Amino acid sequence: MQRMQGQAASKGFFAGPACVVADHAATYAHSGNPAQEAQALRDAVFSATLELQDLLASVEGEAADVIAFQIAMLEDEELVAPCWDIIASGEPADAAWRMAMGSQIENYLSSDDEYFRARVTDLEDIKSRVLRCLAGGKQVKAAAGTVLVGHDVSPSQFLSHDWSKAGAIVVSGGSITSHVAMLARSRGIPMVVRAAPWVETDGVHMLVDAETGAVILNPDAAATAAFEQKASAFAARQRVSEAFRLRPTMRRDGTRIQLLVNIADPAEVDHIDINSCDGVGLMRSEFLFRDGAPLPDEEHQYRAYRKVLEWAGEKPVTIRTLDIGGDKPITGLTPEGESNPFLGLRGVRLTLARPDVFRVQLRALARAAAHGNLQVMLPMVTLPDEITQAAQLLDDAEKELSAEGIACHKPKLGIMAEVPAVAISPELFKAAAFFSIGSNDLTQYTLAVSRDDARVSALSDPAHPAVLRLITGLIQYGADNNISVSLCGDMASDPKHVETLVKLGLKTFSVAPSMIGENKQAIASL
Amino acid sequence: MSDATQDSVVITHDVGLHARPSVALTKLAKTFPSKIEIAATADGPWIDAKSIVKVMAMKAKQHSTLHIRAAGDGAAQAVAAIKQLVIDDFAGA
Numbered sequence: 001m002q003r004m005q006g007q008a009a010s011k012g013f014f015a016g017p018a019c020v021v022a023d024h025a026a027t028y029a030h031s032g033n034p035a036q037e038a039q040a041l042r043d044a045v046f047s048a049t050l051e052l053q054d055l056l057a058s059v060e061g062e063a064a065d066v067i068a069f070q071i072a073m074l075e076d077e078e079l080v081a082p083c084w085d086i087i088a089s090g091e092p093a094d095a096a097w098r099m100a101m102g103s104q105i106e107n108y109l110s111s112d113d114e115y116f117r118a119r120v121t122d123l124e125d126i127k128s129r130v131l132r133c134l135a136g137g138k139q140v141k142a143a144a145g146t147v148l149v150g151h152d153v154s155p156s157q158f159l160s161h162d163w164s165k166a167g168a169i170v171v172s173g174g175s176i177t178s179h180v181a182m183l184a185r186s187r188g189i190p191m192v193v194r195a196a197p198w199v200e201t202d203g204v205h206m207l208v209d210a211e212t213g214a215v216i217l218n219p220d221a222a223a224t225a226a227f228e229q230k231a232s233a234f235a236a237r238q239r240v241s242e243a244f245r246l247r248p249t250m251r252r253d254g255t256r257i258q259l260l261v262n263i264a265d266p267a268e269v270d271h272i273d274i275n276s277c278d279g280v281g282l283m284r285s286e287f288l289f290r291d292g293a294p295l296p297d298e299e300h301q302y303r304a305y306r307k308v309l310e311w312a313g314e315k316p317v318t319i320r321t322l323d324i325g326g327d328k329p330i331t332g333l334t335p336e337g338e339s340n341p342f343l344g345l346r347g348v349r350l351t352l353a354r355p356d357v358f359r360v361q362l363r364a365l366a367r368a369a370a371h372g373n374l375q376v377m378l379p380m381v382t383l384p385d386e387i388t389q390a391a392q393l394l395d396d397a398e399k400e401l402s403a404e405g406i407a408c409h410k411p412k413l414g415i416m417a418e419v420p421a422v423a424i425s426p427e428l429f430k431a432a433a434f435f436s437i438g439s440n441d442l443t444q445y446t447l448a449v450s451r452d453d454a455r456v457s458a459l460s461d462p463a464h465p466a467v468l469r470l471i472t473g474l475i476q477y478g479a480d481n482n483i484s485v486s487l488c489g490d491m492a493s494d495p496k497h498v499e500t501l502v503k504l505g506l507k508t509f510s511v512a513p514s515m516i517g518e519n520k521q522a523i524a525s526l
Numbered sequence: 527m528s529d530a531t532q533d534s535v536v537i538t539h540d541v542g543l544h545a546r547p548s549v550a551l552t553k554l555a556k557t558f559p560s561k562i563e564i565a566a567t568a569d570g571p572w573i574d575a576k577s578i579v580k581v582m583a584m585k586a587k588q589h590s591t592l593h594i595r596a597a598g599d600g601a602a603q604a605v606a607a608i609k610q611l612v613i614d615d616f617a618g619a
Contacts, residue, residue: 065545065546065549066545068546068549069545069546069548069549069578072548072549072552072553072578073578073579073582076552076577076578076579077577078574078577078579078580079579104579107583111585113542113585113587115542115544115545116544116582116585119544119545119582122545299587299588303588
């Protein structure tokens, strides 16, 4: 029995044999003759196009657009054109194709535009399909009802797979925001990404718990029994919570509770029914800032924020300004070599130190505010003066835009209550239009326990009486002064803490979209 | 180009000239026998509107101007049709 642990990218449980999604391309036999190499490449491109045309016939909607784009690229002589000179210089067909596609991919990767960068997945997909055709490989159709296992799974592999007998995906790479992860969530296919330590064996029996990200290979009877119990409990929870998803959020006595969602990627809203929630309690803008990529410009940020506001209509959307530092470094922005990054230059401390970066974001936010009900939230506030400074910058951004004749609006400015100083003395922060309790950091800072150290994780309890006392104080302060107080940490997504929070008087919860049903169900029982 | 036609249009599509719009544009261009080129500025560089590889590589964004020119058979119709496609927001692409 072996265990792997990864991140759950799409929730669910599945048990079945592993099917390794091979990285093809290895076994192409060169002819040594340029004319034959060129012909081999032409044939491979042609076969790859035919495969995609077959696939196109069986998909629709967004998936069909992805495949149509790949076909159009393959049908364009320009894609393969750079290969002819490379082959003429003596390189084999596969090397020529790799070089030509490599420089295309490089060009897409270097773009400052996220839509463009996202096409890299498609180019990688095209590249490996042609390489496999070149090696004479038939499309390896993974059997239905298996766990697809590999470094990563491509969109076309996902779309061409037969999911009629369920299945799951476990990859060593990947990301929860990848195209495939989104497809998996919308199809309800369990998926675990970044699994480690990596083991890859065809046919081995696997238990995939894509709720916690735990994967067991060759399980013994006890592990199987425990898994089955968890899986059926999960299925039962899903059925019940699904029934609650579109109901209003209210307690047994009919008292309404506001239920908001936490999101990162603006694309997430494509999969959330706006009628299932009361708006967005936390949009993490860090998603737009990727380590190693150029900083997103104003236009790019504006489009992302606007998308979410338009989706929400009149419902409130709270966007948190860039919260990096701590466990979320970005080269060039976050300081190097901090001895204790969680207590260092992070959140609003960092953005106030980098007005050049902050200004771009505040301008994009003020522009987006013209399209809906936006609130802006500052992370890691410790002193009232930080709100004053940020408010001044926001004011400047709004004035600049108005002077330029660009439509904008000044959104309300509130703060995260995550540094204990704010929770102990909320009355110092009168300038905040609202508070949102960040229970993860509030717990970490109050209990002096690291969020990411498994050896002390048992100490990390948001229901510790000291943390609860701070939360109570914030809720009370809000009620006495008519200031909205919500809670957007993991605690709000955990049904076992919901009862405590409701009894403390919390009126607004912000949860992971997948927890909407469970949360409503928990509230309805109180 | 003799008997060439040229025009320009502003891209309104949300994400600019990306995957789906580029597929639509190159498909339409290929239905005309004329040589059709597009550019981001009136001075070029002009690129082949029938090549999706090149059209994508322009990375034309929303609110940018797309210059279109064509020469040969059906040049005027080709320019008009492509302009209309952009105005129609790539038919919802």
